[in-house]
Amino acid sequence: MKRTHSRAFGTLQHVPTGVAGGFPAANPQDKLLDLVQALRPPYRQGAAFVMNSGKFKTADGGFLWQPSLSAGQPSTLLGYPVVEAEDMPDVAADSLALAFGNFKAGYLIAERTETQILRDPFTHKPFVHFYATKRVAGQVANSEAIKLMKFGA
Numbered sequence: 001m002k003r004t005h006s007r008a009f010g011t012l013q014h015v016p017t018g019v020a021g022g023f024p025a026a027n028p029q030d031k032l033l034d035l036v037q038a039l040r041p042p043y044r045q046g047a048a049f050v051m052n053s054g055k056f057k058t059a060d061g062g063f064l065w066q067p068s069l070s071a072g073q074p075s076t077l078l079g080y081p082v083v084e085a086e087d088m089p090d091v092a093a094d095s096l097a098l099a100f101g102n103f104k105a106g107y108l109i110a111e112r113t114e115t116q117i118l119r120d121p122f123t124h125k126p127f128v129h130f131y132a133t134k135r136v137a138g139q140v141a142n143s144e145a146i147k148l149m150k151f152g153a
Helices: 028-036
Strands: 013-016 047-051 063-065 079-083 098-101 105-110 114-122 129-133 136-140 146-150
Touching: 028 098, 028 146, 047 105
Parallel strands: 013 146, 047 079
Antiparallel strands: 047 098, 098 146, 105 136, 114 129
16 A cells, blocks of 8 residues: 655654543553554664653553663663653643654754864953854654654544
């Protein structure tokens, strides 16, 4: 079965939970499985979940995921690693608070090789201060390799 998607370059597909601000009370894990299945099989190897450290709960208050309690063992969800990113939004109505994908294949980080250094001998005499800057940027390079979960319809 061939999938066709008509979305602009760099726009990520989202899978709705169907419940504003949470997971459905009945079989919430099915929505997570829908998110995993939305990612094409070649991208699932090396894939990970990305979310903030907030607890993901079902509508009836049950936890879907908690951080690993074993030292040295990565947190996993459905067998995939979980990366905590505090920049991800909290679960709320219509938020995109959960990402799943192969970020090595889907996201490109570019950095300039040179670091600029500015020597400042005047600001805090008799000390010399050095200021270093480096330019780094990133963007979605392959929107097929990353999917988002939308906590709403």
